[in-house]
Amino acid sequence: MGFFDFFRRNKKVVQVSEEDRQQFAEEMSANAGLLVKQFRDDTVLDFSVHSLYEVDQIIEDSVEFYKKADSDTKRKMIIKIGAYVFEVARTNFGGQYYWYDRLEQPVLVTGQPEFEMSLLAYEKVKGRFENGQEDNIPFFFEGYVRGVKDKASQMIV
Secondary structure: OOHHHHHHHOOOOOOOOHHHHHHHHHHHHHHHHHHHHHOOOOOOOOOOHHHHHHHHHHHHHHHHHHHHOOHHHHHHHHHHHHHHHHHHHHHHHOOEEEEEHHHOEEEEEEOOOOOOEEEOHHHHHHHHHHHHHHHOHHHHHHHHHHHHHOOOOEEEO
């Protein structure tokens, strides 16, 4: 059972140890690494903010496949790409992962304790596959970067 599954199973607030947080971050990093490995012959995914343009193009190129895929394949696509977006944020701006029960997905919170800039990448990746350019990943991420720079306490979805 993966760490994310543990949180999914528990619908209440769960105390998370530092060891659990580390495992959470390792799983996110591993999922992001799977995306990097999958596309290593096609593009450079170096965890830079600029690489999110490449991620957006990967999504664009995969929309037809996504539409025809079964729900498990869609979920795996969202997890790998979402993990990459999360890891770009964490690599460049720091933060810790938590579980957001309402949407049943991870959230990255940057800036604690001074401020809480929260990022929900899975929801945006799903939206990009299903809604097209209106859910553009680089534009979405710019909102997060602005929030971190302004030390805002808000959630970017």
